[in-house]
Amino acid sequence: MKLGLTTALASFLLLAGCGTSESGGSGSSEDGKKTYKVGITQIVEHPSLDAATKGFKKALEDKGLNVEFDEQNAQNDQNNSQSIANNFVGDNVDLIFANSTPSALSSLNATKDIPIVFTSVTDPVAGGLVKSMEEPGGNITGTTDTHPDAIPNTVKFIADNFEGKRIGMIYNSGEQNSVAQVELVEKATKGTDLKVVKSSVSTSAEVKQAAESLVGKVDFFYIITDNTVVSALESVIGVASDKDIPLFVGELDSVKRGGFAAYGFDYNDIGYEAGEMAAKILTGEAKVNELPVQYPQNLKLEINKKAAEEMGIEIKEEWKKDAEIIE
Known part of the structure; x- marks a missing residue:
């Protein structure tokens, strides 16, 4: 299908408005060091995701590399994501x-030659990005945002501490992640x-309606x-x-935004780890297919005290032994 002139122009303007560029020069910098794009x-x-990107850039900075970044955001549109990768x-x-499974898939669709380092990917193998975690193969590797114990620990916490039985999950079934x-x-x-x-949505605009549709049908949100x-x-x-429904979330930033609790880690860390991998690839210290996919470290339970109060949840004394309670 050919894209009409009006649509093509609109897409161009959208992409142009979603990117930023941080230039460290081109070719060689003033200090004679190579500049990487x-x-x-x-x-x-x-x-x-923003924290992961920040961590990635910080790692390259800490390695002392001169890097020219072309930073683009697809605004949750897969067509935009593919155009960005192609560009x-x-x-x-x-x-x-x-940064994300859709972004990694778009990048892999666009090139089999340029090295790709991903982060915030839940299942790189099932998503078709790598052959295995230990030996990714091809031109792609990175860090996953799935700690093996995060989901089992969350489910166990619910089962052990609450009387309800029905977990309401809202998700985009189009995301393999x-x-x-x-x-x-x-x-x-x-x-x-x-x-x-389960309740599936296609866009962020559908999320509120999906949550409201689960009221009376679930005892928790996850x-x-x-x-x-x-x-x-x-x-x-x-x-x-x-509606006083406990809201469990998948990462710590969502606890800070108002979720009740999560087993998680700092996304800045997995972005930083991805940046360290990128530095090795750029400098020739390692080839992309030689670097295993990395899991996140330092899993912890975090509980939002204010959210607990607003959702009618009493924080038990025994939780305080293992959890970090934030205001």
Whole structure:
């Protein structure tokens, strides 16, 4: 299908408005060191992904590399994501940093030659990005945002501490990242009395209605690291607070925004780890297919005291032994 002139112009303007460039020069800098061109593609703006991008850039800075960043945001549009990746290939960047599963898939579709380092990807193997975690193969590797214990620990916490049985999950079924996590939650509920009640959305605008549709049908909300839903998390927080429904979330930034609790880690850290991998690739210290995919470190339980009060949850004394309570 050919894109009409008006649509093509609109897409161009949208992409032009979603990118930033930080130039460290071209070719060689004033100090004689090589300057690398790195394209950053991120599927949507929200605190966790933003933190990962910040960590990635900081790692390259700490390594003392001169880097010219071309930073683009797809505004949660897969067509934009693919156009961004194609443009990076056309610009012959030295490396692509893909922040999210959709961004990584777009980048891999665009090139099999330029090194790609991803982060914020839940299941790189099931998503078709790498052959295995230990030996990714091809031109792509990175860091995953799935700690093996995060979802099982969350489900166990619910089962051990609450009387309700129905976990409401809102997610975008078009995101492989999200489908994989929902399946992990369903797997974790086996052997318990818990049951997953699903509601799928396609856009962030549908999130509030989906949350409202689950009222009366669920005892908890569990919002995983779904880019579509997390970008509209305040809609779910509002419903959860109004209806006294505990809201469990998939990462710590969502706890700070008003989720009740999460087992998580700092996304800045996995972005930083991805940046360290990128530095090795750019300087020739390692080839992209030699670097195993890295898991996040330092999993912890975090509870939002204010959110607990608004959702009618009493914080138990025993929780304080293992959890970090934030105001």
